[in-house]
Amino acid sequence: MQGNLRDMAIAELIQLTCQDRKTAQLKIDHSGQQAILYFMDGNVAHAVLGNQTGEEVVYQILRWEDGVFDLKTGVKPPKKTITRNWSGILLEGAKRLDENKVGDDLTPIVKNNHPEDKGMAKLGDMLSRRTNFMEFDRGDDQKDYQKNSQKDIQNYDHKDNDMSKMDDILKEMSGEITGYVACALVGLDGINIASHTSNKAADPDAISAQLTMLLKLVDATVEKLGAGIIEDNLTTTESAYILMRFLPGKQYYLGMAANRKTGNLGNLRLISKLYTERLAMAMPS
C-alpha cells in the first residue's frame, strides 16, 4: 500500500496497522529523510531514522505532515527496539505534539482539560480530515471499521473504562518513573484495585494497607487544621520516595514508590499528576 501523508497521517497508519495486528514494514519519505517503522503482531517493534532507532524516532516522525509512505505487509523487523504498546506511543506522541505546539489547527474534539487532550485532538483532527482516503478500495465493513477507529481515538478517555486497563496503565506508568519501585491504585479501605511492582519480594497488599492508614490520618489532620484540601503526600525514607495522590472524589488514591538514590522527585510528582487524571477517567462509572 502506498500513499501520501497528506491523505493519511502517520498516527492513522500506525493505528490501522496495529489494530489489524499486522506484521509489516512502513517506509516514509519526508524532505529527503527516510524513516522505517516495523510492526510485529500489531505493535510497533522497531523504528529507524538515520542513525537513530527506537521510540524517539516515532515521536519525531509523528510531526511529519507531508511525504510519501509505502506499507509492505509480512516484512518482519530486523530487531526490537520498542516495547511500549502502540496506543501508549500515540498518547505520548499526542502529549509531545501539544507541548511543542506543533501545528496551529487544534480542534476542540475532547471537552475536558486532560493534559493529553489537545495533542489527542490534533491526532483526532488528522484522522477526521483524512477519513475519505482509500474508501474507494475498501468495503463497507472497512469503512465502518475506520470510522469506529476514529471514534475510538477521539473518545479514548471516555471508552477506556475497562478495569483490566488499570493494570496496563500502571504498567505503562512504571516505565516513565525514574528509579521506579512500585505503584498501586488503592481504595480508602486499603485494598488494591490494581498494582505493579519491580520487586517480586514486595507485598503490594500489605504496603497499601499501611500507607492507606497514613494517608487517611494526614487527610484528617489537614482538614482539622483548616490547611486546605490535600493534593498529595510524600514520605521520604532512607531508601525510597513514597508518593500518594488522591484521585478526584477522594475515594481512591495512586500510591507510587521510587528509589531514593536513583529516583527523581520532580519526575515522580509530575507523573503522579498526569496518571491520576488518566486513571480517574478509566475508572468504571
Added chain:
Amino acid sequence: MTKLDQIIQQFRGELGADFISTDVVGMDGISISGGSIDPNFSGADASARFSMVMKLAAKASEKVGMGKVDDNLTTTDKVYIIARFIGDGSYYWSVVVSRNATLGSVRMVINEYADKVWEAIPR
C-alpha cells in the same frame, strides 16, 4: 531568647513572605520552639496532630521495609507542610509555607538548618 529561638528566627527570615508557621516538636507532640504568622493557624494543634502522623509514617515505613523516615511533605491547595525528623528522631521539625513558595528551595533551607536546630535543642 534561647539559641534555638534565634535559629528559628533566622530560618523564618530565609523563607521570607512564604513562611506561615514552624515548630520544633518532641515526639510527645509538644512544641519547644516555633511560631506562626497566621493567627488562625494553631501551632500547638498542628504539633500534636503531626506528631501522630510522623509516628505512623515511621511505623508504616518500617513495616513495609522502606527504612527510617526522613521527612513527610503534604501538599494542599493552600500550603506545603513539611515535617522532618531531626537528630536521633526524638524530635521533628515542622514547617508550613504557602503554595507560592519554591518547594526545592524550602527543602534546601530546611536541610541547611536541620543540624543547627538539633544542636540547639537544650538537653
